[in-house]
Every structure is written in C-alpha cells, then in structure tokens.
Amino acid sequence: LFLGLVFTALAAFERLLRLPRLKTWQWVGMGVLAYLAYGTRSVGAALLPCFVLAEWAQNRRITLRAVGSVLVALLLAALQALWVPGTSSYFSMLKFDPGVSLVLLQVYLQHLAEFWGIAPSNSLTVGLFALLIIGLWAHHLLRRRSAVDFFFGIYGAVIILWGDYQGMRFIFPLAYLAGYYLFNGVLQGLAALKARRLFQIGGAV
Numbered sequence: 319l320f321l322g323l324v325f326t327a328l329a330a331f332e333r334l335l336r337l338p339r340l341k342t343w344q345w346v347g348m349g350v351l352a353y354l355a356y357g358t359r360s361v362g363a364a365l366l367p368c369f370v371l372a373e374w375a376q377n378r379r380i381t382l383r384a385v386g387s388v389l390v391a392l393l394l395a396a397l398q399a400l401w402v403p404g405t406s407s408y409f410s411m412l413k414f415d416p417g418v419s420l421v422l423l424q425v426y427l428q429h430l431a432e433f434w435g436i437a438p439s440n441s442l443t444v445g446l447f448a449l450l451i452i453g454l455w456a457h458h459l460l461r462r463r464s465a466v467d468f469f470f471g472i473y474g475a476v477i478i479l480w481g482d483y484q485g486m487r488f489i490f491p492l493a494y495l496a497g498y499y500l501f502n503g504v505l506q507g508l509a510a511l512k513a514r515r516l517f518q519i520g521g522a523v
Contacts, residue, residue: 320362323355324469324491327365331465334383335376345382349390356395361488364476366391368468375463419478426477429486433493454499470495 330348334340352369355362366388373384427448428438436443459467470492477488 320355320358321490321494323351323358324362324365325494327351327355328368328465328469331369331372331383331387335373335465340381340383345386346390348383348387350394352387352391353394356391357398361473361476361480363395364469364473365465367472368465371468372463372465375468415481418481422478422480422483425483426474426489426492429489430493430496433486433489434496451496451499454503455495458499458502466495466498470499 327348330351334344334348337344348369352362352365355365369384369387370380373380428444430451431444431447432438434447436447438444455467455470458464459471473491477484480488
C-alpha cells in the first residue's frame, strides 16, 4: 500500500506541474494523497520537500501546486497527532549519529544490491552497483529535476538518519527506483550507440 501511494503521489505531482491551470480539488487531493502515504508509513513525509524542490527546480517559482499540497498534508498530519497521540513521536527517531548512519548505509546498500540479485557478501560488486545507481540518479537529477529524483535522494537520507534498522522493507522504494534508473540508462545507452552508428554510416556514404 505504501509503495502504491508514494509512486501514485509522485506521478500525480509531475502531472500537476504540466498543467497550465490548477483547480482547488487538484492540489487538495494531492495533499490528501501525500498524507495517506505518511499515514501508512511515517517516512512518507519525505514526499513533501520533494514537491517544493521539484516545482522550484522546474518552474523557478513555488505555487499552490507545492505549497497547497504540503499545507493540506501537514494539516491532516497535525489532526492525526491530536486524535492519535504518540504518532508524532516517530520523528524523534530522526537523529544524526555518524557511526549508526554509516552502518545503516552499508546495510541498506547491501539490501539494494541483494534485491537485484547481487550477493551482499561481495563488497566490491555491491560498491560498484551502488556507484552505478548513484551516477544514474545524479544524471537524471541534473537533467530532469523531477519529484521522483528528489525523492530518491531525500528518502535515502531519511532512512539512513532514522537511527533504527527497519529491515528490507525500507529499501523497497529505492530498489524499484533503482530499476527505473537502470532501465533508462540502458535505453539512453542504446540510443547513443544507434546515433553513433548512423553517424558512422552517414560519414561512410
């Protein structure tokens, strides 16, 4: 459920960014969707800064697309905290402990590689795979600057700073996005090879 809500929210927000005019129900609905992701799992709150950053990066301004959506989600989260005491305490687990964060980084990178069939015991392969994914992500972030790209970085930072190991389930959003970056990387590589081959054929003619 969490994965479905997160990816639906990211796709919906990208759609909102392309709309010339925004209706009230659209940004309110976007906020509700983001809140539902947060309500399902607290790390869903990572969606909120992604909305603001993506709109600023793509349009150089921030409108109700981002601000309205974020405010609706925060309002619903505040109401939840009032009606269900204790749910807001999860944020107290966010802390910066370099030693713990480094261990979590290593463990989650191993999980990420394991998800794609790489033995976690092979440190060299895991490291190379991690560098590949980070490189592909950075390439997308610099070129597209979408909410998806910002989410990959922010969510990764959040789970490392969470301060408590949460198992393989925490890595699923990053694992699926890693597949997305790999697939796009292959497509771009094939397109580059095709263009180079056509150039060579044209030069020969």
